Amino acid sequence: MAERIGFIGMGIMGVPMALNLVRAGFDVIVTNRSPDKCAPLAEAGAEVAESPEDLARKASVIITMLTGPHAVDHMLFGEDGAAANLNAQSLVINMSSVPPSYSSDLARRIGNYRAGFLDAPVSGSKKPAEDGTLVILAGGEAEHLERARPYFDAMGKATIHCGPAGAGSHMKMSINLLLGSMLAGLAEMLAFGEKGGLSRDAMLDVVLAGPLSNELFAMKREMLEQGEYPPQFPAKHMAKDLKYALDTAHELGAWAPATHLAAQLYRMLVAGGRGDEDFAAVFDVLHGPV
């Protein structure tokens, strides 16, 4: 389909994702709150819109990749927002991470303009965004997903249809819950083993040589061995995501004991003034005593 793609949000994730769309040959137009962040896309041949409103006039598919609900609201429904130019031919795809309840609301509000909507947060961070190997967690109607699939294929290695609008965000939250729990588990194992005389190095060798081995643990190995935690995914973001998960658990009547435990551990880190360090610093909480 020769339609035009409007991409709103030129952050750490947005730039490489939009570049992958350009490289795949799609006709792309971009915008950003600070226009200078659009330079790499302009250089690669994309048009730069004056505003989200301008962008929505020129594009039929509109992708948002922003920092959260507040930014999405501003770019879609704020002054010069994209909503002004939405119509029955438009498809809005929110790829920003937001709570599931916000996603469901957003679907309804977009529906008021008779436009289509997908929520499509991603699993993966900067590197997979650059390599086009994100996993895309899509929620919405199948026909919208089929329309978006060529664009998703340019940005990711797999697209998984999770259910109706909101399901993508619930999937993202579920994955993050496992992420927080698994790293806390590894940290506890290392702290427990070290108290018994084992070296972190030997333990990580064993874990990474066996059936529990995974990329997350491999990526965090150096931090855990050095005891220094430059932020890839800051502890305060993990604490916030787990807080949202607890809110959702309360709404759904889910028990969620591991999520409760993980939420407390990362919160202790944040309360100790270390929220800007990588969430692997949870090791220090578990290595306590007090």
Add this chain to the structure above:
Amino acid sequence: MAERIGFIGMGIMGVPMALNLVRAGFDVIVTNRSPDKCAPLAEAGAEVAESPEDLARKASVIITMLTGPHAVDHMLFGEDGAAANLNAQSLVINMSSVPPSYSSDLARRIGNYRAGFLDAPVSGSKKPAEDGTLVILAGGEAEHLERARPYFDAMGKATIHCGPAGAGSHMKMSINLLLGSMLAGLAEMLAFGEKGGLSRDAMLDVVLAGPLSNELFAMKREMLEQGEYPPQFPAKHMAKDLKYALDTAHELGAWAPATHLAAQLYRMLVAGGRGDEDFAAVFDVLHGPV
């Protein structure tokens, strides 16, 4: 080295491990409480000893792969036990899973005969034992480890020197703690996601496509999707291992909150009469409410 290897314990793990030694060209003699279990080894060319005592007379390296402390004690120190023929040239390698405190005791008792000792439990179950891809977690002196290395290489894909005698068992316990915690985390994620309308199938697709993917989760996928849990690693064994880990945490003054949580979850499964099912049945505990 042209020394002879005595292998005590022809169980699910012992048979394939001893077969791999024979296939690698080593001179192997075996024994077992029920002698008929030695048939596959006899067929493969190994000698069958009349008793552990007989075996220890004929072999200088003695490997035990048994169900626990009680069986190890019986085969080494009981009637017709191997200990009667231990001497300064002997090397005893216990590959059975036992608590770290038992391992340390065993090292002392073997030392009374001036024999060498390694504790060397394995990471991996039946399939890796057959394929010779176990990971061997060795505790003891480096010289003993060098002597044993060719035999370990025949049985496993990697040998990791964890520290002094007892360190292998502490490593095994640490790994199992992570094992129990990771599977409980996955189960909770699936239960949480399902309450929010996601399918287990879609969630497992996402997890197995991303950086959290690991062999354990892949192996348990079918059970978790079917809701049937034929035992590979029974819940009652996990509950027992985690109980030992809590005992050790108490001795060491380790906090261990994730281990406490996991211990409770698997214990609930056992208390509900489901201890003989695979430990993946923990999903049903987390999917509760009550």
Add this chain to the structure above:
Amino acid sequence: MAERIGFIGMGIMGVPMALNLVRAGFDVIVTNRSPDKCAPLAEAGAEVAESPEDLARKASVIITMLTGPHAVDHMLFGEDGAAANLNAQSLVINMSSVPPSYSSDLARRIGNYRAGFLDAPVSGSKKPAEDGTLVILAGGEAEHLERARPYFDAMGKATIHCGPAGAGSHMKMSINLLLGSMLAGLAEMLAFGEKGGLSRDAMLDVVLAGPLSNELFAMKREMLEQGEYPPQFPAKHMAKDLKYALDTAHELGAWAPATHLAAQLYRMLVAGGRGDEDFAAVFDVLHGPV
């Protein structure tokens, strides 16, 4: 002081509290969403106002005792709301249970009318309200508290100044957190003891004969022995209060492990369809296994 007291909210708590003011000789005017609930007060000699707006015209001290933030907002700021007649001589006292953050907001909004404000939730339920033995948890400025003290003395046996506006609500939440935790602790003790062969009756005898004895446990004894839980304080309310406490713990950076645990236990009860039973039914959750 010969000022007039307006009391808004003739519920289970409001009626006996207002009656105690009348009996103490104060000049009381009341109102309620359903006017028929004002009958007992009219009979006792109180005037009945047509609306909160009418009430606020005739009274200088205005007490609200309602079901939560929504009802308070409606009666103060809604159509015919009391706010229309607030002025610098007014003192508004909210005795309803609300989250601390709502209380702080309310203080600011009342301040816009230059009126004084106290938040003053109570510890104690129907019986202490009738007996005038409530404990009043007051937040706000000391001068306002002195003005209100005679009225509080008519309704309660003790008034505790907790700090600025909002502190009363934070105190109430803190107390409820202990309430939920203590009853869960008793339930766990009874479940644990029973598994070991003790009778609930004997255990309750021992607890109530020693230094852990308290009125809460005495009040719940019959329910716990009978295994029937007619609601005095429904589990769903406890679950909601603990959810608010977790939200607050997240904001404050408090660890709060016992609150997390209690929140899960009462939520399991609610998720199991038993939210309308008394919160003592948490015994059944702890008596599991699954």
Add this chain to the structure above:
Amino acid sequence: MAERIGFIGMGIMGVPMALNLVRAGFDVIVTNRSPDKCAPLAEAGAEVAESPEDLARKASVIITMLTGPHAVDHMLFGEDGAAANLNAQSLVINMSSVPPSYSSDLARRIGNYRAGFLDAPVSGSKKPAEDGTLVILAGGEAEHLERARPYFDAMGKATIHCGPAGAGSHMKMSINLLLGSMLAGLAEMLAFGEKGGLSRDAMLDVVLAGPLSNELFAMKREMLEQGEYPPQFPAKHMAKDLKYALDTAHELGAWAPATHLAAQLYRMLVAGGRGDEDFAAVFDVLHGPV
């Protein structure tokens, strides 16, 4: 009955308990590992035996009040132990705190001498021992309990028959589990409230004025306000008792989440080098962050 009572163990508890027997007019003979501790009893008119063996020759009822299983074993079955003179007329009453499984074993071993046995740990510490207001938690046969009742009445204000031998110890453990959980709950409430701006003093006022008020909290008030914890019941003893409770929970298949949590909290205190402080110091663990 004009029988003679032998009392073994002149510790902090044993001395006042034995004195109360003497004061009630009973014929008492005592012994202790360090004989000089018997002086207060000698002064009060009790005979001092040369050894437990000597004591058991002269007394038909033998009470042990010692530090734990090891000391009980030594005084009953060690060199010059009481067991040598047990017979079908003897009644042995162990009032020391021991694990339930030890109590059951002890009952069997005493039964081998055809002597009667009661396990009868107490609820209450030094002060109630002096005042004769202990609560006695008796396990064993009713006829033995009737025989012992006059002596129990001299030492305590209530005797509760908990079940067969071992039930007294299980009751004691159940009470201690509640004790540890309640104080941790209070500590968490104070920590949570303080983060929100409340004073410990005001919170304790509120708690002690309402239905949650109990003697335990009143006794700990000063410690919690001062932040200094001179040991009445050292944290290390609480940590040990809760460890025994977890062992028992594992045996019984009880879930016991509050006990798990409390065990971790007091263990953190011990691991931080503060095991000799009163267990109320758990406040500092909960007031963290890390």
